[in-house]
Amino acid sequence: VQPPEKPLQAEEWNRLKESFQSPEIFEEVMLNSMIRCNSPIDVAKSLLTHVAKSDGDIAYNLLVKYLALCVQQGQTSEIHDVYDIMKIRFKVLESGAYSLLIKGLSKSDQWRMALTLLEEANQLMIPSRGNYESCIKAASRHQEMNLAFQLYHEMLTKDLVPTLDVLQALFDFSRGMKGAELQKQLFGILLYLRENQMYPHKTFMRSIKLWFESIPGGNWRGHLTNIKDSGQCPVCNHQLEDSNLTEEEYNDLRERIIKDVIHGTDTFRKTSPQEFEAFQTFVENRLPFDIVIDGLNVSHIKSRRMQCENLFEAVNCLAKGNARLLVLGRKHMLSNSPNWKRAVMKEMQNKADFFFADNISEDDTFLLYATLQSGKHCKFVTRDFLRDHKACLPDDLTRHLFRKWQRGHQIVISASGEGKRNVLSVFVQQPAFRYDCVVQTTGDTWHIPYKDNFDEKYSYEVPRKWLCIQRK
Amino acid sequence: MQSANMLLKKIVRSSVLPFAAQHGMKKDFFLLTRTLSLSPCLKQDKSCSPSEKLDLDAWKKVMKSGLQEEVSETASEPKELSTFAAAREILEMWRLAGRLVPENISEEQLKTFMECPSKSAKKKYLKYLHLKELYKKSDKRKMEEKRERRLETQDQASNPDETKRNSFICSWASGMDRAYSWRVAQSMVFGQPLVFDMSYEKDMSIREVANTVRQIVFSEGCNRKSADPFHIHFCNLKDDSLYHREFIKHYSKAWDKLLVTVTDQCYTEIFPKEKLIYLTADSPKVMKTFDHDKIYIIGSMVDKSIKTGVSLARAKRLGLETAALPLDKYLLWNTGAKNLTLDQMMHILLTLKDTGDWKAALEFVPKRKYCGFVSKPVHELKKNLNLINTLKLGKRQKEVGKQFAKNYSKKLTQK
Numbered sequence: 001v002q003p004p005e006k007p008l009q010a011e012e013w014n015r016l017k018e019s020f021q022s023p024e025i026f027e028e029v030m031l032n033s034m035i036r037c038n039s040p041i042d043v044a045k046s047l048l049t050h051v052a053k054s055d056g057d058i059a060y061n062l063l064v065k066y067l068a069l070c071v072q073q074g075q076t077s078e079i080h081d082v083y084d085i086m087k088i089r090f091k092v093l094e095s096g097a098y099s100l101l102i103k104g105l106s107k108s109d110q111w112r113m114a115l116t117l118l119e120e121a122n123q124l125m126i127p128s129r130g131n132y133e134s135c136i137k138a139a140s141r142h143q144e145m146n147l148a149f150q151l152y153h154e155m156l157t158k159d160l161v162p163t164l165d166v167l168q169a170l171f172d173f174s175r176g177m178k179g180a181e182l183q184k185q186l187f188g189i190l191l192y193l194r195e196n197q198m199y200p201h202k203t204f205m206r207s208i209k210l211w212f213e214s215i216p217g218g219n220w221r222g223h224l225t226n227i228k229d230s231g232q233c234p235v236c237n238h239q240l241e242d243s244n245l246t247e248e249e250y251n252d253l254r255e256r257i258i259k260d261v262i263h264g265t266d267t268f269r270k271t272s273p274q275e276f277e278a279f280q281t282f283v284e285n286r287l288p289f290d291i292v293i294d295g296l297n298v299s300h301i302k303s304r305r306m307q308c309e310n311l312f313e314a315v316n317c318l319a320k321g322n323a324r325l326l327v328l329g330r331k332h333m334l335s336n337s338p339n340w341k342r343a344v345m346k347e348m349q350n351k352a353d354f355f356f357a358d359n360i361s362e363d364d365t366f367l368l369y370a371t372l373q374s375g376k377h378c379k380f381v382t383r384d385f386l387r388d389h390k391a392c393l394p395d396d397l398t399r400h401l402f403r404k405w406q407r408g409h410q411i412v413i414s415a416s417g418e419g420k421r422n423v424l425s426v427f428v429q430q431p432a433f434r435y436d437c438v439v440q441t442t443g444d445t446w447h448i449p450y451k452d453n454f455d456e457k458y459s460y461e462v463p464r465k466w467l468c469i470q471r472k
Numbered sequence: 473m474q475s476a477n478m479l480l481k482k483i484v485r486s487s488v489l490p491f492a493a494q495h496g497m498k499k500d501f502f503l504l505t506r507t508l509s510l511s512p513c514l515k516q517d518k519s520c521s522p523s524e525k526l527d528l529d530a531w532k533k534v535m536k537s538g539l540q541e542e543v544s545e546t547a548s549e550p551k552e553l554s555t556f557a558a559a560r561e562i563l564e565m566w567r568l569a570g571r572l573v574p575e576n577i578s579e580e581q582l583k584t585f586m587e588c589p590s591k592s593a594k595k596k597y598l599k600y601l602h603l604k605e606l607y608k609k610s611d612k613r614k615m616e617e618k619r620e621r622r623l624e625t626q627d628q629a630s631n632p633d634e635t636k637r638n639s640f641i642c643s644w645a646s647g648m649d650r651a652y653s654w655r656v657a658q659s660m661v662f663g664q665p666l667v668f669d670m671s672y673e674k675d676m677s678i679r680e681v682a683n684t685v686r687q688i689v690f691s692e693g694c695n696r697k698s699a700d701p702f703h704i705h706f707c708n709l710k711d712d713s714l715y716h717r718e719f720i721k722h723y724s725k726a727w728d729k730l731l732v733t734v735t736d737q738c739y740t741e742i743f744p745k746e747k748l749i750y751l752t753a754d755s756p757k758v759m760k761t762f763d764h765d766k767i768y769i770i771g772s773m774v775d776k777s778i779k780t781g782v783s784l785a786r787a788k789r790l791g792l793e794t795a796a797l798p799l800d801k802y803l804l805w806n807t808g809a810k811n812l813t814l815d816q817m818m819h820i821l822l823t824l825k826d827t828g829d830w831k832a833a834l835e836f837v838p839k840r841k842y843c844g845f846v847s848k849p850v851h852e853l854k855k856n857l858n859l860i861n862t863l864k865l866g867k868r869q870k871e872v873g874k875q876f877a878k879n880y881s882k883k884l885t886q887k
Contacts, residue, residue, distance in 0.1 A: 007528060028570075045528040052531035060568035085535045092558070094565035124562060126591070265675070268785035360756050360784070 003034045007046035010053060027051055031065040041078060044069050060090065064097050071104035079104040095125060102131050106138035114138055115147075129160040136166050140173035148173075149185045156192075164204050167193075171207040176214045186211065190446065194439040197400055205450035205467050212446070212469050222469040227447075231435030235468040238445055240435035243408035244376055245401060253401045254372040261392045262365045270362040279355060279366055286326070286353055288374040291318050291411070293352070294367050294382035295329035298413060299339075301383075307339040308348075314413060315348050318381065325352035326370055328363045364389060371409065381411045407433050407462065437462040445470045559586055563598070574601040652696045656731040659701040665767045666695075666702035666821065667739045667748075668814075670709040672773040675782055678714065680774040684814070685718035688772060691818035692732065698822045704732040707739045707769075715772070740790055743767050750787035751817070753810040754780060755794035758801065762824035770817055778809075802830050803842040812837060 001020065008016070017026045027047060034044050044066055051058050063082060070078040083101055086093055093101075098121040106114040118135050121127045132155040139148040148170060155162060167189050174182055190208075193200065200208065209222035223235045231240045245253065267273050298314045299307035311327070319325055327348070334356060336342040348354070355370075357363050364384060371380040386406065393399045439448050446469040449462065559582055567573040577585070581601060588594040668688060673681060688706075695701045709715055720727055739748060750769045751759075769792070771783035787794045797820065799810055812820070816836050823833040831845060 042528055045531065048531040049528060052534040056534065058531060058535060060565065061570045064569055081532055085532060089535060090565065092561045092565055094562055094569055096569050124558070266782070266785045266789075268788040269781040272788060360788075 013050040076108040106134035111138035168204040219472045243436045289326045290323035292380040297382045308344040572599045572602040574605045663703040667769040683774045687814035690815035752783040754784040755796040759795040808841040
C-alpha cells in the first residue's frame with residue numbers, strides 16, 4: 001500500500017482500512033510502508049491518533065514501528081515521548097525497542113540517555129554489538145574517549161566481536177588527542193586485530209595512518225607499500241616476522257590434528273586403527289620427507305589427460321632438487337586401469353615413496369600427519385583448501401594456527417595454458433609465504449596489512465598490501 | 473458527540489483494559505478488539521463534521537491518561553521478579569512485538585529456553601514451540617469441525633427403521649488389530665529379522681533422538697500392517713536410555729506388549745556375522761537385489777547436522793558388509809541428502825521383500841528429491857550424450873566426447 005502524503009481524518013483512515021484486503025493488519029502494513037517510504041511522522045501520528053481514538057489503546061508492535069520511523073528521521077523529542085509511554089504502559093521492554101531507542105538517542109544530544117538504556121537492556125539480556133556500536137560512537141563523537149573504551153572493553157568481555165566501523169571510529173575521534181593512556185588503548189585495538197587475524201580495510205587503514213601521524217610529538221610517518229617475497233619491508237628495510245610456528249605451537253597443532261582430525265569421535269570414520277598404525281610405522285621408517293603429495297588431487301589437474309600422467313609430471317617436477325617425496329594415494333591406483341597404467345606407476349615408485357590407503361579411507365588426513373611429522377621444513381602439495389579438516393578443530397585458536405601453518409606450507413600446483421601440452425609448469429600460487437601476514441610491531445615500527453577493497457578477500461587469501469609506520 | 477466518545481472510552485478503559493493487561497493474553501485482546509470495533513460505526517452514524525481539527529498528539533494523551541490508575545496498581549506490586557517470571561515477561565513482550573513466540577509456555581519449556589546457549593538457539597527454540605502450538609490449535613479446530621459435521625449427519629440419518637443384515641458384528645478396528653498381531657507373531661517365529669541399531673544416542677541431540685523414535689514408531693506401524701512383516705529387533709537398546717524413555721512416551725503400556733525383540737545385546741552377538749548387512753548411504757557398495765537370507769541393519773539415527781560416515785564407521789569397526797540403496801541407478805537425483813528416514817527405509821524394504829521390484833520400492837523416496845526414474849536403457853543414454861557432445865564441442869572434439877561417453881556408460885554399468 002502507498003501511504004498517504006498528509007495526515008488523514010479518522011473517517012479517511014476508516015475508508016482506507018475498509019478497502020484494504022485484510023483489515024486486521026492494516027495498521028501494521030501501513031506503518032511498515034511508511035517506514036519504507038520514509039513518510040512524514042505527522043502522517044503516522046494521525047494514524048496512531050485514529051487507532052487510539054477508536055480502540056482506546058495502541059498495540060506494542062505499532063508503537064515499535066512508529067519508533068522505528070522516528071529513529072529513521074532523528075525525531076528526538078518523539079523518541080522520548082514514545083519511551084515514556086512505553087515505560088508506563090509496559091513493565092519491561094524487549095530488545096527490538098531498546099535497540100531502536102539506543103540507536104535513536106545516541107545520535108542526538110541526549111546521547112547519555114542511550115547509555116542508561118544500554119544499562120537497562122543489559123539487565124534483561126546481552127545487548128547486541130550494534131547497541132554497543134551506537135553508544136561507543138556517541139561517546140567518542142563527544143570526545144569522551146575513556147567512556148568509549150570502557151564500553152569497548154565491556155563489549156569484549158561479553159564475547160561480542162566489534163565491527164571494523166567501531167574500531168575505525170575510535171581511531172578517527174582520537175586524532176590529535178594527547179595522552180599515554182589513550183595511546184595504549186589504541187595500540188590495544190591493533191593488537192586485538194593481530195590476535196584475531198583481522199585486517200582493516202582501506203578507509204580504516206587511512207584512519208589508523210592519520211591517527212599515528214597526528215600524535216603530538218610522536219613523529220610517526222606512514223607509507224603504503226608492498227612487502228617483498230623475502231619478507232622485507234621496502235620502506236624501512238625491516239624484516240617481518242616469519243611464518244613459522246613456534247616449537248610449542250607446532251607440537252600443539254600436530255597433537256590436535258592427530259586427536260581431532262584423524263581420530264575425531266571415531267577412528268573408523270576416516271581410516272581404521274590398523275591402517276593408521278601401518279601408516280605411522282611407514283612414515284617413521286622413512287622420515288623425514290621434504291614434500292608430501294596428495295596423489296589423487298594432483299592427478300586431476302588436467303582432465304583431458306590420463307591421471308597417472310598428470311601425477312608423473314608433477315612428481316618429476318618436484319623431484320628435481322633431490323627432494324624426498326611421499327605420494328599418498330588409494331589402493332585402486334594399483335589396479336592397472338585405463339587411467340592408472342602399471343608401468344607408469346612402477347616408474348614413479350622409483351622416484352618417490354608411495355603409500356596407498358584403503359579406497360574408503362580419507363587420504364587427506366594422512367597428508368596432514370605425514371607433513372607435520374616430517375618437521376617444519378616439509379611442504380605439501382594439493383589444491384584442496386582442507387576446509388573440512390580445519391572445521392574438525394575445536395577452537396578458534398587452533399584453527400588460526402592451522403591456517404597459518406597451511407599458508408606457510410601448502411604448495412598449490414595448477415596446470416598452465418592449453419598451448420604447452422607436455423610441460424606441466426609448476427607455479428606456486430601462494431609461494432608458501434615466508435613472512436606472517438598479521439598486524440605486527442617492534443615498538444618503533446608498525447606493519448599493518450590491509451584489504452584494498454571491502455569485498456575482494458576470501459578467507460583463505462591474505463592481503464598483499466601493507467601500511468608501514470615508523471618513528472622518525 | 474465528544475462527550476459520548478469520551479464516556480465510551482472511559483468505560484472501555486476502566487473495564488476491559490486492566491483486565492487484559494493483567495492477564496496479558498491474546499484471547500483477551502481479541503475480545504477487546506472485537507467489542508471495540510463497534511465504536512467507529514457508532515461514530516459514523518452520529519456525525520461527520522468535516523471541519524474537525526486534527527490533533528496529532530491526541531494518541532499520546534489517550535495512552536498516558538488511561539494508564540494513570542494502572543500505574544498506581546502496578547507500582548504497589550512487589551518489584552523483584554524471579555528469573556522465570558522475568559523471562560516470561562520478555563517472552564510476552566516479544567510476542568507483542570510480533571515475533572514468533574508461543575502464547576503459552578510451560579515451566580519445563582521455559583527452563584529449556586533459558587538453558588539455550590545462544591540468542592539464535594533461543595530464537596529457534598521459540599519458533600519451534602510457536603509452530604507446534606499453531607499445529608496443535610489447527611488440529612483442535614479441525615477436530616471440532618469434524619465433530620460438528622458428524623453430529624449433523626447423525627441427525628439427518630437417524631432412521632431407526634432400517635435394519636442391517638450383516639453376518640459380521642461391526643468391530644473392524646479390533647478385529648484387524650488381532651489379525652495384524654497374528655501375522656507379526658508369526659513373523660517373530662518364522663520371519664526375516666530386521667535390525668534397528670540403537671547405538672547412536674551420543675551422536676544425536678535430544679530432539680534428534682525424539683525424531684528417531686517417532687520414525688521408528690511409524691516404521692513399526694507399517695511393518696505390522698504389511699502382508700509379510702519383518703521380525704524387528706531393537707539391538708543395543710539400553711534400559712533407561714534416552715531412546716527407551718522416548719519409546720515409553722510413545723507407546724506407554726503397549727511397549728511391553730509390542731511384538732518386537734528388544735535387547736541390549738549387539739546384533740553381532742545374536743546373528744552370524746556373515747549374514748549381516750549394514751545399510752548406510754555412505755557405503756561404497758550398492759545393493760543390487762534384496763536377499764531374503766540376509767539380515768539387514770538400519771542405523772537408528774537422525775542426522776540433522778551433517779555427520780558423514782558415522783554408521784559406516786560402526787560397520788567397519790565390526791567388520792560387517794555394507795550396502796547403499798541404488799538411488800543413483802534408478803533415479804535422476806535432484807536435491808537433498810541420500811539418507812532417507814527410517815519409515816521410508818521400512819517401506820522400501822517391505823516392498824522389496826514382497827515384490828523385488830526396485831521401481832515400486834523407490835516410489836517411497838520423497839518426490840522432491842528426484843526428477844524421475846531412469847527409464848531409458850544405458851546405450852540410449854550413451855547415444856544422447858554423444859549427440860550432445862558433438863553439438864557442444866563441435867566436430868573437432870568428437871573424439872573427446874566419445875571418450876567421455878564411454879567412461880560415463882562404464883560408470884553406469886559398474887553401478
